[in-house]
Amino acid sequence: MNAPLIAVEHLGKTYRLGEIHRDWLAGLAGRLRGRPRPGAPPCLRALDDASFSVGEGEVFGLVGANGAGKSTLLKILAGITDPTSGRAVLRGRIASLLEVGTGFHPELTGRENVFLNGTILGLRRREIAEEYDRIVDFAGIEKFMDTPVKRYSSGMRVRLAFAVAAHLRPEILLIDKVLAVGDVAFQRKCLGAMKDVAGGGRTVLFVSHNMAAVGSLCHRALMLRQGQVAALGPTDEVIQAYIHSTEGGHARDEQGFVSLHERKPLFAHSPLLLRAARLVDERGLPVSSARTGEPLRVDVRVEGLDRFPSAVVGLTVRSVFDQKIFHFNTAMAGGFGAASRHARETVRLEVPDLPLMAGAYSLDLLVFEPGVRLIDRVDGAAPFDVIESDLYGNGYRGEAREGLIAVRGECSIAGAEDGT
Amino acid sequence: MAKKNMEHVRRPRTGWFDLALGELWDYRDLLATLAWRNLTVRYKQSALGVAWAILKPVMQMVVFSVVFGRMANLPSDGIPYPVFLYAGLLPWTYFATTITSGTGSLLAGGNLIDKVYFPRMILPFSYLFTSLIDLALAMLVLFGMMAWYRADIAFGPQLLLFPVFLIPAVTFAGGLSLWLSAAAVRWRDVHHLVPYLLQIGMFVTPVVYAVKLLPARFQWLLQLNPMTGVVEGFRWSLLGKPVVGWGMMAGGFGIALVLLVSGMVYFRRVERTLADIL
Incomplete structure (x- = not known):
């Protein structure tokens, strides 16, 4: 050498x-x-x-x-x-x-x-x-x-x-x-x-x-x-x-929320509606990872939803390479009704079976009025890991480097090579 | 530059006398390219282009001839005033333009200094050569004037020696450029000061008058100025004027040399933090 x-x-x-x-x-x-x-x-x-x-x-x-x-x-x-x-x-x-x-x-x-x-x-x-x-x-x-x-x-x-x-x-x-x-x-x-x-x-x-x-x-x-x-x-x-x-820049509070206070508004004078976010498990306890094929639950503390009655809260998951993988929002889930809108809310977004292979991902949060305007957005609000699970029931462990999306499927012999 | 296995060591510099002259030599092509760039940039997009190198000193010569030659009747050692003046004006203009552009060279090259490494001395030094090209062009007019006034000029073989007197001029201008450009980075005040110093400088150099205008006991003061030797040398070789004090001329060159070496030492010191304070 x-x-x-x-x-x-x-x-x-x-x-x-x-x-x-x-x-x-x-x-x-x-x-x-x-x-x-x-x-x-x-x-x-x-x-x-x-x-x-x-x-x-x-x-x-x-x-x-x-x-x-x-x-x-x-x-x-x-x-x-x-x-x-x-x-x-x-x-x-x-x-x-x-x-x-x-x-x-x-x-x-x-x-x-x-x-x-x-x-x-x-x-x-x-x-x-x-x-x-x-x-x-x-x-x-x-x-x-x-x-x-x-x-x-x-x-x-x-x-x-x-x-x-x-x-x-x-x-x-x-x-x-x-x-x-x-x-x-x-x-x-x-x-x-x-x-x-x-x-x-x-x-x-x-x-x-x-x-x-x-x-x-x-x-x-x-x-x-x-x-x-x-x-x-x-x-x-x-x-x-x-x-x-x-994520080092954000401090977590005792309930596991990452504070999103300390940042500049998206546009001049645009309100900072997104206050904090965390990932939780099925018991509602804060976690820093999710598992392939299992639910991804994100709690978002939002302010001022009463002032923006048509606002939608959403999340976008990104790969390590900053590529958007999927987006999910409250409107897709049918909304949560104007009646329940208070000045401060904690909105929970839940994706029932997370279709991501094991690896590191990050999460953008956004509040917008569909087709009208973007009100607030935090890029990379919550980095998280996806940990492999026994998705296929046979011990095979997939990784993000093979492909980001986890799909299930079947295989069979469609026929011998000579076509018989 | 294509040396194999060359080793670069980056560490805090402490010494006083590391002038890195070898490196300067390695980058000689950059010096040439920059000198050429300065010239192209100076005259690009002007209709007259390089003709300005001739026009500027000629216009100055006409104005000064009227003011100092006709109106003030300053003595010119028996040589027709316009050619006497012009032969002094050329080395002085060389000196003044070099100093002016050299002083600002580090500030003007800030985006380079911040982004690439090369011996920084090349920036002020490049103007020494840019102005030489200007000087060479303006000299053509001087030769024309010498032919016109040939009856009043005592030509001799010393005619071929005039380039020798450029050596102290380049040395002095180089030394001062190093001092001023490095100082201008720390104190922008230098920028405001230099034009006035040059104005005064022209009058403590026998450009528009002959040395004998001064009382004999003050003439030695004039000779401390290296540019006096340059101007007098030009007139001696080109116009056949009897020269005053060879010893003093050598003394002026000595001063220029001291300035050059000390300028290099000072410049290398400022260079260490150049990219941080620009």
Whole structure:
């Protein structure tokens, strides 16, 4: 086994908060008059004692909530900013793609920008000239190469930027959320190119909020939470950990309700009707999981249903890959009558046999007036696990990775191969 | 750059004197590309384009010739005032445009600094070369004027030596650009200050007048300014004017060198936190 291409040891970065020398003059004047120097400014530990290593040819995912320190880590690895403690060693040429069209100058043409971008990423002009045709070909925008980049769409910019970076033949490629732009076909092409980069014995470090991309691309992954390594290992496990960590922000009360108070309204001035939610079992006790083929019961505390007599409360279950799997609401269940609407209600939604294979899922809650408007919505209000059960009565245990939906069925021999 | 097994170590930097000149050399193509970009961007979408590089100093020369040559009758060492002025104006314009654009180079390149790694010194340095191209174009007019006034100019073999005097000019402009661009990141005030300093600078450099305008006991003060040597050197080589004080000229170059090296040290220090404070 070769030495790792990226070796990170106890890496840390502290930012000082507050403005730099704000009111410097006033502060100086104050000090001259004998006022004490203001205390040390507050600090933010953006990255805290992170250690991991990435080997040759590995595609390594970096996940975590916003502000978890992913971008800081990538910036340190790319050499853009220095760490305040620890160290990282990277072996090989590094190309970083931390934002779309980095180094593109709007006034210059696509062709001029390919050379500018290439030299910024550390290539010689001669090397760029050799690759030029392939870059243009990959980006698929040959008609626009003599147009100033300021007239490009954002999709075209990503194409060109990624094309340059992918053709640098870097040993290490650092990518931060750039693929969020660009259409599906191009995203697929980029993912393919990243796989090729990795296949050629090179290493990709990939930051994304798109768990589907991380899941299908990365061999191993790392999850950061508040600057610290929260999970490190095979991608599947890290993604599971990530899904579960998203509930960390909500506190549960003594009845197991996750509070949904602390959030911004969906639209300006829209009311926050959804107050709290929990999953319960058949005895009405709070749980954090449901079982395949058994009921899923969700209690939702809602406020102001009396003010919106036609409002419907619903839930949408999503997969790890953020895909909507099914939706169920009170209107589907026949409603609960205007008479019983009070200012505060706890609505129970029950799906009798949950058709989901074992795995991690999350739940969006919403209140809306059908065909009129959405009143309130909380995405990812309640993450939950589905645990396998003996659905088929023969001990077979299905998993979400085989397919998300649990169906029952039969099989028989329809006939021998020769048709007799 | 395509070196195999190159190793990058990221750790808190502490030293004082790590100038990373080797890395600067590795990125020489970026320097060239950026210098070219600066030029293209400066003149794109203007009808006259690169002609502005010639027009600006020529217009300045006409105005100053009328004001300082005709009206104020400033001495010009027996050389026709317009050509005397223009030969001094060109190196000064080179210096002033380099400093102005160099000072803002880090702020203007903020989106680059925040997103990709490359030796940051390349940003202010790129303008040293952009302005050289401007200077080369404006020189064409100077050669034309020299031909026009050929009767009043004592040509000599020293004519070929004028590029030598660009060395102290580039050194001085480079050193000051490093100091000012790095300082401008911390104190935006520098931006407001630089145009005024340059205005004053033009008058403490013998651009519109000859050195002998000053009383002899103050002339050494003028010679502390590295640009004095550059301007005087230009006039000596191109216009055959007897030069004043070679020793002082070397002293000015020495000052420029000190400024360059200290500028690099200061710049490298500011560079550490550049991406965080921009």
